[in-house]
């Protein structure tokens with residue numbers, strides 16, 4: 572899933588990738604997400620990485636211990652996160668955009684301070700790492 576062709580991302584993983592700081596659900600999950608986020612998106616030229624939106628398990632989910640086929644054992648919570656993020660970022664399955672375009676869309680559509688509501692139910696949200704990354708993205712605007 573991380574080879575040639577666009578990266579496949581479900582809607583809420585755009586913001587998760589912005590906030591990722593090396594924490595995850597298992598060693599293999601974290602290694603895979605690090606390879607994608609640090610190794611591709613945040614690497615030189617990473618803004619050009621093409622991403623295709625999917626409604627099911629994606630490149631981040633692939634080695635997750637909670638994945639069940641194309642679904643997730645936390646299905647209801649994940650569906651709510653995906654629906655909320657898809658709405659605010661105007662994403663639908665099949666859409667293609669670069670990581671740079673995704674960050675621009677996050678800057679335009681997700682105000683700092685909004686993750687408590689947008690990401691309600693996510694176990695990582697209370698840590699504040701994603702909110703800090705969102706604030707940093709807004710600060711980059713100058």
Ligand code: SF4
Nearest residue numbers: 586587690693696701
């Ligand atoms: S708080 Fe959770 S759902 Fe929201 S961006 Fe962070 S990891 Fe993703």
